[in-house]
Amino acid sequence: MSINMKNIAIRSAKNSDLPKLAKFLQVLVDAERPFDPTLKTGEIFYYDIQELILDQKTEVLVVDYNSEVIGCGYAQIREANEYEQHEVFGYLGFMFVDEEFRGKGISNLLLNDLKKWILNQGINEVRLQVYDENESAVRAYEKAGFKKLTTMMRCNIG
Known part of the structure; x- marks a missing residue:
């Protein structure tokens, strides 16, 4: 599928985007299940999307293509650990682009x-x-530009 990048707009999410964002979250969870055997079955909501939209320390963005939401992500200001050089950092999450639009630089x-x-x-x-x-x-x-920092490991001993 070829797309016209002029028809791409990135904007702040609104409450009217919530149904689409909830669907994106479940697609994301389903894509992550093969990587994480500890995830529960059924619907999972990692976070409250509406709360993120309202939070002053968070910016939720959506990607519009011809007035249809095709992607999303958020940036959030978080407190650093007291032993780190910085006091706060930006955290990115909920990065999602609809499958048919992937690989196009969106x-x-x-x-x-x-x-x-x-x-x-x-x-x-x-x-x-x-x-x-x-x-x-x-x-x-x-x-x-990101580099790996740590690797979390797990083991089921039961």
Whole structure:
């Protein structure tokens, strides 16, 4: 599918976007299930999307294509650990682009706008979490300038 990038607009999310964002979240959860055997079955809501939209320390953006929401992500100001050099950092989450629009540079546009919002808050440290086995996402984030910092490991001993 070829798309006209002139028809792409990135804007702040509104309450009217909530039904679409809730669907995106479930698609994201389903995509992450193969990477995380600890996820419960059924619908999972990692966070309250409406609360994120209302939060002064969070910017939720959506990607519109011809007035249809096709992607989203958020940036959030978070407190750093007391032993880190920075007091706060920008955290990125809920990064999603509808499958038929992937591989066209849309996620990079979204990432850039989220980074700009974080910079406008006077913050230059940006972090996110991604499943290590989600190789395509890891490559995309590395291409956008991110580097691996830690690896969380788990073990079921029961």
